[in-house]
Amino acid sequence: EEQAKRGKFFVWYYVMLKWFFSLLIGVGTGLAAVFINLAVENFSGWKFAATFAIIKHSYLAGFLVYTIINLALVFSSVFIITQFAPAASGSGIPEIKGYLNGVDTHGILLFRTLVGKIFGSIGSVGGGLALGKEGPLVHTGACIASLLGQGGSAKYHISSRWLPIFQSDRDRRDLVTCGCAAGVAAAFRAPVGGVLFALEEMTSWWRSHLMWRVFFTSAIVAVVVRSAMGWCKNGNCGHFGSGGFIIWDISGGQEDYSFQELLPMAIIGILGGLLGALFNQLTLFLTYLRRNYLHRMGNKVKIIEVCLLSLMTSIISFGLPLLRKCTPCPTSEVNSGFECPNAPGTYGNYVDFYCSKDNEYNDLATIFFNTQDDAIRNLFSAKTIHEYSAQSLLTFLAMFYFLAVVTFGTAVPAGQFIPGIMIGSTYGRLVGMFVVKFYKKLNVEEGTYALLGAASFLGGSIRMTVSLCVIMVEITNNLKFLPLIMLVLLISKAVGDLFNEGLYDEQARLKGIPLLDFRPQQYMRNVMARDACRSRQVVSLPRIVKVADAVSVLQSTKHNGFPVVDSGRNGGSLVIGLILRSHLLVLLQSKVDFQNNSLPCELEGGPISSRHYISDFVKPVSSKGLSIEHILLSDDELGMYIDLLPFLNPSPYIVPEDMSLAKVYNLFRQLGLRHVFVVPRASHTLGLITRKDLLIEENEDPDTLELQSTSMSD
C-alpha cells in the first residue's frame, strides 16, 4: 500500500537498487570465494611442502609437523565458531532453506556469522578435515545478500542511511535467493548450475522476474572469479594461489559408450542410492546424539571433539599411505600429461611418498595425502588406467566414508559436496576398474566412471537432480555425459527415496526447521479447517483496546496474530482485520499512539505516518525482535487506550470453516502466508470473481472475451 503513494522516480530508484544489489552480491560472493580459495590453497600448499621437505630427513618429524599444522588450523576454526559465531557451524544450507521457506533461525544471517563462516571454512578445509567449502559458500552468499538487504549491520555500525529501503520480507528473500545462487556459482564456477540450485533446492516461492536477476548475479560471480584467476596466474596470489578452484576437466574422458556399459552405470546408481541413504541415516543419528548429549556439555567439549577428529584424520591420512607399498610408474602413460612421480611438495598426480626407488609412486597417498581438489582431479583423471589398485580405493572409501560421517555435525563450517564427490568418485572408479577388466575391448575411461559415481552419491544423499546435473556438466565442461549423469541420478535418487529424505531435509527436520512442502499431506484431505485450529482458542482484540488488556493478552498467549473485532452498522460484531504481535509491541514501546479516551482516533494518513516511520515495524533479520517483558509501562499508561485501526491488516485471507485442510494448505503455501482466518460459512455471495474481472481494461467490452478457461486446483 505504501508503494502506491510513492512516486515514479522512487519505483525507478527501487528497481535500479535491486539490480545494483544483485551486482554487489555477485562481486562480494565472488571475492569471498576467491579469498577462501587462496587462503586454503596457500595454507595447505605450504603444509604439504613443509611436510615433504622434512620427510626426507625424518618421517616422525614430518608427521608431527603435518599433524600440528592441521591441528592449529582446525583449532582456529572451531575456536572462531564456538566463541564468536555459533550459527556459522555446519553447511548452513538447511537454515537458509528454512529462511526462504518462511522460518527464521536465530543468527544465521548476522555479520558475525559471515565472518565466522569465511575464516572458519579456511581453517577447517585447510586443516584437512573430511569436509568441503562449497556448502559454506552458499551460506556466505546468503549472508552477504541479507546484510546488503538490511543496509549493513547495525551492531557494527556498518550501515548507511540510504540503503535500508528493502523492508518487505519478499525483497529480502529475493536477495538471499540471489546470494545462494551466487554461492554455488562461485563454489563450482557454474553460473547456470547456481541458478538452478537456487531454484530447485533453496527457494520456496519463485517468479520468473526473479530468475533473470539471479542469473545476473551468477554471471557476475563467474566474471569476478575468472578475472581473479587470471590475476593469480601472474603469480600475484602467493605461491600456491593459482591452484584451487575446482574444475575437474575431464575433456580427455570417454568419447562414446556402448549399451553394455549401461549395466555397470546402473550399478553405480544403485550404490549411490544405498550409500547416500546410509550416509543420511548415520549423520542423522550422530547429529541427534550430538545435539542431545555431547554438545549440551558446552563449548569445551565441542573444541576437544574437533581437535580429536583432526588428530585422527591426520593419523589416518598420513599413516595409511605409509602402510601401502609403492607402485612402479607406468611406462605407457608418459604422454598422458602427468609426471610420474610428481615432484614432492607440488600438486599433481602420482604422488611420491615414502617410495625408496625412483619412478615409483604411492597410489593411496595420491588420493589421501593431498588436498581434496587435487584428489578429486586425480580420481577423475583420464588416460590413467591402472593408476590405483582396488585395495587402495577400497581402503580409502571405507576410511573416508567413516571420517565424513563423524566429521559431519561438528562445530566447524562444513560442506557435504566435496566429501560426497570424493566418496562417489572412489567407488565409481572401482566400478570403472572392473569394467576395464571385463569388457576389455572397449575404450573405457575410469575417470568417467568416477564422475558418474560422484553424481550418484550426491544424488543419493542430497537428492538434487536438475541442478546437480548441470553443475556436473559445467565443472567437467562436457555435455556428452548429460544423459549418463541423468540415468545415474534417476536411479540413485529413486533408490535413496526408498529409505529416507534428502540430507538437507532430514537435517532441517532435526533442527526443528519446519519446512512446508509443495504438496499437502495425505491426511489433510480429510480434515476440515475448523478442526485444525480447534486446539487453541482464538483471542480477539477490540478495535480500541485498553493498554493493560493488550499487555495481558500478549503476556498470556504466544500467538503472533490477533483478529480485531469491531461493532458493525447493525450492532453485530464484525471482524475488521488482523494485528500482528510484533506491531502491537512496537506500539506499546513507542507509546506515541496512546490516548486517554476510548474514542476512535482521527483517521488521516498524515498524523500516523508522522508518528511512525514505516521502518519501525520492520523486524530486522539479525535481531530477535522485541519482547513484552522488556517493555515497561507505568500505571497511567496501562490505563490508556490504543486505536488499532491504522495499524491492522484490514483484509487477511479467509477460508470457510468446512474447507479441507489440504486446500487451506495450498492457499497458505502458495501465497506464503502467516495467518489464515477461519470464518463461518457465508449466508450469501456478493459476487463471483473470474478471470474476466481481473483482465478488463478501461475501454474494453467485457463481453467480447469468450474464455474457455481451465483451472489448476479446484
Next chain:
Amino acid sequence: EEQAKRGKFFVWYYVMLKWFFSLLIGVGTGLAAVFINLAVENFSGWKFAATFAIIKHSYLAGFLVYTIINLALVFSSVFIITQFAPAASGSGIPEIKGYLNGVDTHGILLFRTLVGKIFGSIGSVGGGLALGKEGPLVHTGACIASLLGQGGSAKYHISSRWLPIFQSDRDRRDLVTCGCAAGVAAAFRAPVGGVLFALEEMTSWWRSHLMWRVFFTSAIVAVVVRSAMGWCKNGNCGHFGSGGFIIWDISGGQEDYSFQELLPMAIIGILGGLLGALFNQLTLFLTYLRRNYLHRMGNKVKIIEVCLLSLMTSIISFGLPLLRKCTPCPTSEVNSGFECPNAPGTYGNYVDFYCSKDNEYNDLATIFFNTQDDAIRNLFSAKTIHEYSAQSLLTFLAMFYFLAVVTFGTAVPAGQFIPGIMIGSTYGRLVGMFVVKFYKKLNVEEGTYALLGAASFLGGSIRMTVSLCVIMVEITNNLKFLPLIMLVLLISKAVGDLFNEGLYDEQARLKGIPLLDFRPQQYMRNVMARDACRSRQVVSLPRIVKVADAVSVLQSTKHNGFPVVDSGRNGGSLVIGLILRSHLLVLLQSKVDFQNNSLPCELEGGPISSRHYISDFVKPVSSKGLSIEHILLSDDELGMYIDLLPFLNPSPYIVPEDMSLAKVYNLFRQLGLRHVFVVPRASHTLGLITRKDLLIEENEDPDTLELQSTSMSD
C-alpha cells in the same frame, strides 16, 4: 478427492505412467524434429543442386526452376494449413502459453494440428520463406504431449483404453510443459535451454517436482537427436541428411575481449532493442490488418498471399545476388577450413554464384542464396574477416527484415527464432566489421559479434533472458561468452521494454488470449473485491433445482459457475458450494440424476459413482464441449428436479468483500483458480490457522515449535 480412494498400487502406476509419458514425449518430439529436419534439408538440398546445375546453361531457366520448386513447397504448406489444420499456422507459442496460463484456444492441441504443423513446416521452411522451424517444434512437442495425455485422439480412433487416466487439468498441463521443453531441446539441441525456456517463457505454475521430469524429457530428446545424427552420418538419411540440425559451432571465436570492445557490444544491444521493438510493432500492425481485413476474405486470399510472398522471396534471393559483383577469394584464409569458392550445389561458405572467374565468390549469395542454417553458420564463422562487404550486409539486413515482417502472420507454420538470428547476426557482423577497422590491433572475430547481434535481436523482440542465454551458450558450445551475451541481453531487453511488450505477449493480446501476469496491476490496489464484480449479477441456484430453472439459467447467462444456496439450521440461507456450468450440462444431458420430487437424494458414495464415471465430467482438450442448445429435454423432464449436492465443489476459495483486488489477484493467480466467491465480512473468527497447524504430526507437541515465521505477502 478421488485420489484418496485409490490404492497404493494405483499411485505407483500413476507415477510410472507420468515418467513413461515423459519418455514418450521426448522420443516423439525428437523423432518429429529429426523428420522435419531431414525433409527440409533434402528438399532444399535438391532444390539448390538442381538450380546450380541449370544455371550453368541458363540463368533464366535456373531462376524459373528455383521459383517453381519454392512455390510448390510453399503452396503445399499453405494448402495444408488452410484446408486441413487452420490452428497450425504461426508459431503456436502464444497459444500454448495461453493454454498453460489457463486459457484454451480452440483446436491448438488437436491431432490434425500436429500433422499440419509438421508437414506445413517442411513446406514453408523448405520453400525458403523468411521463417524458421523452431517455434513450430515447440507447438509440435506440446501437441504430442497433449494427445498422449488424453490417450490419443478420439476422432481418429488412435486411443487406447488404459491410457486416459490423466483427467486433471494439472496433469495435462504438466505434460504440455514437458512437450514445450522437448520442442526447444529438439530445435536447438539444447536440453538445459529447453527446461529454462519452459520455465521462463511458457509455464505459469511451476513446482520443483515437475522440473526433474521436464529435464528428463529434454535429455531424452538430446539422446534421440544425437542417435539419429549418428545414424545419418552413415548416409542413411538421403543425400543431404547429414546437414541440418543447427549447431553454429564458433569454437574458433574470439579468445578474449578487451574493455574497449564493450562499447560496440553495448551498441549492438541498443540496436537489438530498437530493431526488435520495431519488429514487434510492425508485425502487430500487420497482424491487426490481416485479422480484420485480409484474412476475413477467406482461404483463397490467404493462399494467394502466401504464394505471392513466395514469389517475392524467390525473386529477391535470386535476383539481388545477381546484381552484386563477385569478390576474389581471400588467399590468406586457405587454412580456415573453408573451400573457396565452394563447389556449386553443396553446402558451405563462399558460394560461387554467377562468378565468371575462378577463385571468386559472391558474398551476398553466401547468405541469401543458401539455406538459413547455412547462412547463419556463415555469418557466425570465425577466421573469415572481410568475407562480406558492408554493402552486402546492409542490403541483406534491409531486405530480410522486410521479408520477415511481411511473412509473419501468414497462414503457414512460422517460427521467429531463425529470422531473428539472421537479422541480428547481420547487423552484429556489421558492427564487428567496424570494430575490426577501428581497433586494428585486437584479435577481433566478426563471427563473435554476429553471435552477440543474434542474441540482442532475440532479446529485443522476444524478450527472453535466461533461457536465451543458455540456448546461445549451448548451441555455440562456448561458456566464455556468457557474460557478454548477458550484457547485450540486459541492454536490448531494457531498450525494448521502453517501447512495447515481448513478441509473444503482444501477439497473445491481439489474439484475445488474456494472460494473467505474475503481478497485479497498479490500479487493483485501490479497487475492492465487491466493486470488481458489481457489473454482473450473481445467479445462485438452490440445492435442489428444477430442471426447467436450470435450463433457463444456463440459457440466459454465460457464467461458467454458479453458487449453490441452501437453507441452514437456523432457517437462514447458507452458501454450500459452487457448481460448474459444464457439470450442469453433463447432468442435464445424461438425465440419470433427475428425480420427481424436491427431496434431497440419499447421500452415499455408491449410487453416484455407479451412475457417473469420473471421466464424464472431464472436458476433452480437443473438443468444444457441450452446449445448452444441443441438449433436448421433454416437458416431463423439464418438470423434474436435480439434487446438486453430490456434484458441487463444497468449498471454493472465498474473499471478504473489502479485500483489495490486488490481493484477490494474487490468490487467483497463484492458485490458478477459475472462480472466487466474494462474501460479506464475517461476524467472528472461528480460528486462526498458522504454520504450526499445518505441520503438527501425530506424536509431536505443538508447543515445542517456536517459530519466528515471516510472510511473503501480507
